[in-house]
Amino acid sequence: MEIGRPYSRLLHRLESCRPLLPEDRQRIADLPLTVANVGAGQDIVRQGDASDRCTVVLNGFLCAHKRVGRVQRQITAFFLPGDIADLSSLYLPNLDYGLATVGSAVVAFTPHTALHAALERAPMLTEALWCQSLVQAATSREWLATIGRRDALARVAHLVCEIAVRLQAVGLARDLRFSIPWTQTDIADACGISNVHANRVVQKLRRQGLVEWNTHGISILDWNGLVAAGGFSDDYLALSSPSSGPSTAKPIAARQHDVSQAAPA
Amino acid sequence: MEIGRPYSRLLHRLESCRPLLPEDRQRIADLPLTVANVGAGQDIVRQGDASDRCTVVLNGFLCAHKRVGRVQRQITAFFLPGDIADLSSLYLPNLDYGLATVGSAVVAFTPHTALHAALERAPMLTEALWCQSLVQAATSREWLATIGRRDALARVAHLVCEIAVRLQAVGLARDLRFSIPWTQTDIADACGISNVHANRVVQKLRRQGLVEWNTHGISILDWNGLVAAGGFSDDYLALSSPSSGPSTAKPIAARQHDVSQAAPA
DNA sequence: CGATAGCTTGAGCCCTATCAACAGCTGTGG
DNA sequence: CCACAGCTGTTGATAGGGCTCAAGCTATCG
Numbered sequence: 001m002e003i004g005r006p007y008s009r010l011l012h013r014l015e016s017c018r019p020l021l022p023e024d025r026q027r028i029a030d031l032p033l034t035v036a037n038v039g040a041g042q043d044i045v046r047q048g049d050a051s052d053r054c055t056v057v058l059n060g061f062l063c064a065h066k067r068v069g070r071v072q073r074q075i076t077a078f079f080l081p082g083d084i085a086d087l088s089s090l091y092l093p094n095l096d097y098g099l100a101t102v103g104s105a106v107v108a109f110t111p112h113t114a115l116h117a118a119l120e121r122a123p124m125l126t127e128a129l130w131c132q133s134l135v136q137a138a139t140s141r142e143w144l145a146t147i148g149r150r151d152a153l154a155r156v157a158h159l160v161c162e163i164a165v166r167l168q169a170v171g172l173a174r175d176l177r178f179s180i181p182w183t184q185t186d187i188a189d190a191c192g193i194s195n196v197h198a199n200r201v202v203q204k205l206r207r208q209g210l211v212e213w214n215t216h217g218i219s220i221l222d223w224n225g226l227v228a229a230g231g232f233s234d235d236y237l238a239l240s241s242p243s244s245g246p247s248t249a250k251p252i253a254a255r256q257h258d259v260s261q262a263a264p265a
Numbered sequence: 266m267e268i269g270r271p272y273s274r275l276l277h278r279l280e281s282c283r284p285l286l287p288e289d290r291q292r293i294a295d296l297p298l299t300v301a302n303v304g305a306g307q308d309i310v311r312q313g314d315a316s317d318r319c320t321v322v323l324n325g326f327l328c329a330h331k332r333v334g335r336v337q338r339q340i341t342a343f344f345l346p347g348d349i350a351d352l353s354s355l356y357l358p359n360l361d362y363g364l365a366t367v368g369s370a371v372v373a374f375t376p377h378t379a380l381h382a383a384l385e386r387a388p389m390l391t392e393a394l395w396c397q398s399l400v401q402a403a404t405s406r407e408w409l410a411t412i413g414r415r416d417a418l419a420r421v422a423h424l425v426c427e428i429a430v431r432l433q434a435v436g437l438a439r440d441l442r443f444s445i446p447w448t449q450t451d452i453a454d455a456c457g458i459s460n461v462h463a464n465r466v467v468q469k470l471r472r473q474g475l476v477e478w479n480t481h482g483i484s485i486l487d488w489n490g491l492v493a494a495g496g497f498s499d500d501y502l503a504l505s506s507p508s509s510g511p512s513t514a515k516p517i518a519a520r521q522h523d524v525s526q527a528a529p530a
Numbered sequence: 531c532g533a534t535a536g537c538t539t540g541a542g543c544c545c546t547a548t549c550a551a552c553a554g555c556t557g558t559g560g
Numbered sequence: 561c562c563a564c565a566g567c568t569g570t571t572g573a574t575a576g577g578g579c580t581c582a583a584g585c586t587a588t589c590g
């Protein structure tokens with residue numbers, strides 16, 4: 001799995017939202033990066049901590065999680081290669097969530113000072129980063145609607161759809177097949193259900209012939225079915241394929257499918 | 266209820282996050298505003314629409330809501346006087362949520378072109394607005410954790426705590442008493458529960474002596490109790506009182522109270 | 531070959547949804 | 561002035577989705 005230059009996916013991601021000047025790209029390329037390998041399930045930033053750097057995902061997956069009460073955990077986002085996982089720390093004093101790896105991951109840190117300098121008098125770049133944080137915000141809202149108003153099956157289906165589309169957008173899921181080292185407990189914590197129930201829902205998705213799902217990876221057998229089961233639409237991801245983008249190969253039908261959102265058995 | 270100059274609360278809100286230069290304040294004051302009275306329950310922007318202006322709340326309350334399936338609705342945020350309710354439209358092509366009034370409200374529209382011009386070569390101002398959107402994102406994450414991992418009573422308690430703190434921060438809730446024209450169905454849609462159950466939860470909050478709650482308003486009788494019931498902490502609101510702020514009079518104890526979050530009956 | 535982590539399955543129960551009906555209030559129109 | 565409609569809040573009964581507890585199972589690994 002080639003990474004290319006560490007900032008290439010980041011650039012691709014930024015440009016999927018706003019066009020960049022060559023000058024802007026250079027500023028990104030010039031950012032001082034500290035690359036780090038992080039083991040599985042490690043916390044990179046703890047909830048509530050202050051941080052003086054941002055974290056870019058180069059390889060693998062991160063998640064944002066919040067502790068609720070003493071034992072409960074809610075995952076509020078997943079971060080994929082090319083994503084900046086703690087943009088909010090650039091301007092807010094303390095991170096309101098913990099940042100952890102899902103499986104082992106390769107990340108790059110870049111100091112806030114360098115980022116602030118890069119953004120100075122680079123309005124397009126600033127817009128591009130702001131845009132990223134707006135897309136992340138839109139994603140939280142979508143999760144909110146899903147967790148608040150859909151049943152467990154739809155929640156998991158929706159999550160799988162989202163990850164699939166986002167992975168395709170960065171070229172990491174050829175034809176609806178990908179692997180991600182989350183556990184069923186991670187899925188449960190992301191969807192606001194118990195791990196036991198997450199297991200049952202996964203089995204149901206398998207039984208319905210929507211996905212093939214083993215420890216090695218997920219392949220979506222019936223995209224339209226999964227989209228319908230999850231009430232998924234990719235609008236909120238704002239993935240207008242960039243002019244330079246190499247044929248983003250979007251899944252067949254990720255548009256409004258609000259039918260049978262809570263279909264009877 | 267005096268509004269002052271229409272942008273005064275907005276300025277106060279922006280400065281609660283980042284300091285502004287006199288020049289920046291002037292830019293805000295110079296923004297062309299179109300003030301509008303909007304009736305109760307009206308949609309200001311419909312979900313999925315494009316918009317060429319931003320909406321500032323002057324008086325009253327707005328909410329962001331998403332339709333799920335055919336009949337279900339999830340409210341993803343409330344906006345209070347001083348808030349910009351659709352910042353995301355500044356950089357994303359379509360709004361991923363509908364913007365509606367909760368009760369009747371007074372809002373001001375300002376065109377994106379004017380905002381973009383005001384932000385050009387005004388880095389502090391840009392940071393301040395970005396910061397607002399980051400706080401809103403942090404709020405979605407907090408809602409996510411609450412809806413995903415807390416029971417109905419805690420969700421409603423948490424929501425009331427949040428609104429109280431935010432209203433106090435803009436001087437609209439003297440000593441934990443405020444009025445907001447939401448219906449129990451609105452509360453249900455914000456908390457991801459049914460309206461019938463919302464009613465029962467409200468009654469329970471009353472019975473437990475935590476709040477006084479009638480159609481005219483809410484007064485919190487036992488702030489610490491409500492904070493404990495909702496597992497509330499105001500950290501995510503990033504309300505560092507601004508240097509100029511007129512004694513923000515924060516509630517007594519809005520810090521970590523993760524005890525008894527899901528206490529047995 | 532144990533050990534640990536993750537997955538699977540079953541049983542019982544509780545929280546919450548749904549359905550249904552009624553009460554209170556407000557605005558409307560004859 | 562009263563009848564009526566419509567919205568909001570309230571209450572009861574029933575049912576179902578999902579949680580919890582508990583125990584087996586499987587796979588990977590030192």
